[in-house]
Amino acid sequence: MNGFLLNTLFSLLLLFAVSDALSAPDKLGICITCHGVDGRGNEAVGAPKIAGMEDWHIRDQLLGFQKQYRGTHASDGYGKEMKAMADFLTESEIEELIKWIGKWPTDTTPATVAGDSGNGQVLYAACAICHGTNGQGNAALKSPALAGQNDWYLLRQLHNFKSSRRGTHPNDGYGQQMQSMMNSLPDGEAMRDVVAFIQSLPIPD
């Protein structure tokens, strides 16, 4: 095949590769490879639900990856995977992405973490101050919604905070706040219990 034809073909292929998801802004369709159809989350690849996530939270986290305070800890493999994607986005693409994600329906997530949700409810009292009684989140405090998120993802992040994989970077003020709250969840059992309780909360409007 001659060079011109190959080049033309390559351009066409590139075009295909970047526009292959329904109404996905250019090159952003790639999100659903990991996060699943309509950002529903996919446990098998460790990618959480992003449907229903607050605009400000998506923006903060993507910027956090870009500004090195997320996804840089040596043993945060999933964080590093996400960081490679976040680094790839421009500011305007992040805004486009937020609009796109905002169109997705948000469904309940299956319960996968076994825990004592009664005990979890007691423990949750400490969480409710920032994240709201029903886990609906509080933008003013930069506390994201927890209700409706994948339970396995919440558990992983609690472990990340507990083990200092997350929330220790000097530029991650809110992460540090969250890390300091981990005293109220002394061990894995407490974390599973509180996650089991959050799982029982209805998805916020």
Add this chain to the structure above:
Amino acid sequence: MAKPFTRRDFLNLVGAAGGSAAVFQVTTALGITPVIENSMAPRLSPLNGRKCKVILLGAGISALTSAYELSKAGYECVILEASHRAGGRNFTLRHGDFIDEVGNPQQCQFDDEPHLYMNAGAARIPHTHHKILSYCKELGVELEIFENDNRNAWVQDPKFNLGKPVRNKEYLADARGFMAELMAKSMDPEDLDAPFSELDAELLLNFIKRYGDLSDKGLYKGSTRAGYLSGGMLSPGVKKGVFDFSELLKADFWKFRMHWAEAPDQGSPLLQPVGGMDMIVKGFMKKVGHLVTTGAQVRSIMNKSDSIAVEYEHQGKLKQIEADYCLNSIPTHLVTGLIHNFPTRYVEGLKAVGRGNLTKIGFQANQRFWEKESIYGGISWTNQDIQQIWYPSHGIHLEKGIILGAYVFGNKNGQMWGELKHEERIERALLQGEQVHPDYRKHLSAGVTIPWHRMNHMLGCDSRWSQQARTSYFKVLQQATGRHFMMGDQISYHPAWQEGAVSSAHFTINEIDKRERANRVASL
């Protein structure tokens, strides 16, 4: 501490070996020796004008095989492929090709010459993989020998020989020599008792001497098997010096790589298609290419009472098709991110299969420097985390060549390479390659990196089945749920091999054939 191994213990072992040889002779006479597994595709009953529609998800080897066979029998097939190309992990990189890694899209910068390609996924066909080999024959895909076990390539390990590489054959000769010497020293006919006769003992001793190339006295004094230090043509060949056995033991080589070519899929000869592994894909595409839609990303798969519906996005539009069957070769770990109505246990099975993280890195070499070191094809092994350097079996003595600068398997290592940025991967591979070939960096350019667990629409290489997952879920996923079949090398005992993909395809289309035969009987 274990009790010392006596000569008697040793001879007991030898006696046991003699016993099994005798058994083998008897079974051969009775015709119970291993037979080649049937390489033929299942003979599908032709539909003879009846309608039956099959949707195939993913255009890798299993779907192409299935569509090819089903079409021959009159089935209507549709293949939906999410990426920009057919072939899946049968992926040959040439000038200008697009590498769709998430977060790191690349364009292959190799020169535009027919021999300058790299098989970034499947790269060797064992002589025992009869099914894929018979498709090569049927589709007119010309094959050539692939050098897998090159005794003249290098063995390098920072812990051994001060990190300086030695020829594979030198390590092998010395290691075998020392082992044989140890065995020979334990053989003293006077100490032998029945049923081991003196003649047996002498034969065994000779065997050991030949095995390790020992002196008449049963001592290892080096071997020309390791290659000559000098001479050998117009002057007598001079043997190389001998490594200290304790030095040989320092290298990790003996743990696994030394026995590479003894593994069932790695023994000589292996084969590769002339011009690139994707000649197989091209061969299939000539037959079924018109059935393939690329850029079609599946959203949902819903079993209905008398059909199965698949919803997908293509060029910004949402589309839906219904069919009698769906053969799904989308990786198990991505199926779980789709909308579906599969039973709980089936979904548990999909989630139980792990994903491999094999990584390959390739470079274009402006000259074939390895051939100046008398290396033609094959693999150099290093204990650094590039693990291997592959030299092309084709294009020998041409000016340039494509070298595989890393082929990484193993979970931790694979994960590490995926987490590095493209430029970091290239630099790391060059640095490590320099430990094997001093002028490595000088000759190399156009690096490409393919971590399969980071490739768009894949996010994994070989499916990793734990023993527990195999026991609990292999049969669950191999059988249909409703009208939906999981398929591909992932649903075989040979993940990451094309033979696994074809075997799974044959199994699946045979299941469909059984159902259709039953339907036909029922409608009579």
